[in-house]
Amino acid sequence: IYALFKQADLVVISTPVFFYGFPAQLKALVDRSQALWSRRYKLGLRDPKSPWRKGVVLAVGATKGERLFLGIELSSKYFFDAIGAHFEGVIGAKGFDRPREVLGDEDFMYRLRQRAKELLFPLTRRKKVLFVCKHNACRSQMAQAFLEFYGGDRFEALSAGDDPWKEIHPMTFQLMAEKGLDLYFRKPKHIEDILEDAPFDLVVSMGCEVSCPMVPGKRFVQWDLEDPIGKPIEVGREVRDLIEKKVKELLEGV
Ligand SMILES: Cc1cc2nc3c(=O)[nH]c(=O)nc-3n(C[C@H](O)[C@H](O)[C@H](O)COP(=O)(O)O)c2cc1C
Missing domain, CATH: 3.40.50.360 (Flavodoxin domain)
Known part of the structure; x- marks a missing residue:
């Protein structure tokens, strides 16, 4: 519950x-x-x-x-x-x-x-934004959480992966906890599991390795972010901060 x-x-x-x-x-x-x-x-x-x-x-x-x-x-x-x-x-x-x-x-x-x-x-009346990465264990989870936190009144944020892991990567919890945000109790999802929420106003794919799925969307963008999993936490922090910046730009309509 x-x-x-x-x-x-x-x-x-x-x-x-x-x-x-x-x-x-x-x-x-x-x-x-x-x-x-x-x-x-x-x-x-x-x-x-x-x-x-x-x-x-x-x-x-x-x-x-x-x-x-x-x-x-x-x-x-x-x-x-x-x-x-x-x-x-x-x-x-x-x-x-x-x-x-x-x-x-x-x-x-x-x-x-x-x-x-x-x-x-x-x-x-909120616009629906879907963030997609491979495992839905790090980047797309962070992007969803930032959009929820900064713009949840105007946007409905979702995230998914085409090869989801069973759990969110532990580093993701730590990276977001450093920002005061709690991702505990969340789980990675497969793209097919969020299709009932389609069509999306915007689909953001987090990296070029994501085979762009057949998701009904009005607009598609690519953020080309490095996958920080398996890399030092400093890399994770850089990617996290970049995601936060990009989400804020998205909110400002950039
Ligand atoms: C154990 C119990 C305690 C109740 N206590 C109150 C109460 O303090 N004040 C009140 O106005 N009604 C009280 N009622 C009445 C219920 O609130 C009322 O019957 C209500 O319509 C039940 O809704 P339900 O059918 O969705 O359970 C109590 C009923 C029961 C069974």
């Missing part, structure tokens, strides 16, 4: 109110987000998507007290902070105790639809 949180742009908790808080099963999940809290606050690492990720709660309770959602609000605020999401508040329905009863409340359902539109519309 940590990996799913990390991929998400929007996290929605849907819950009943039990004794002014979350049900035990959900509370267990919330409590285990301490692992992500530690990566943020003990290790000082930020999730690349955290500047833009949002979290929202749908909550239903049987009573109508003014403070019905107070406990859930407080827990949610700190839970979303732990997973690197901005808490957008509780959308609460009061006075519902029977299955599907809430669906008959037109006011609530209208409010819900409006809120869903507000939260989802900006996400659907």
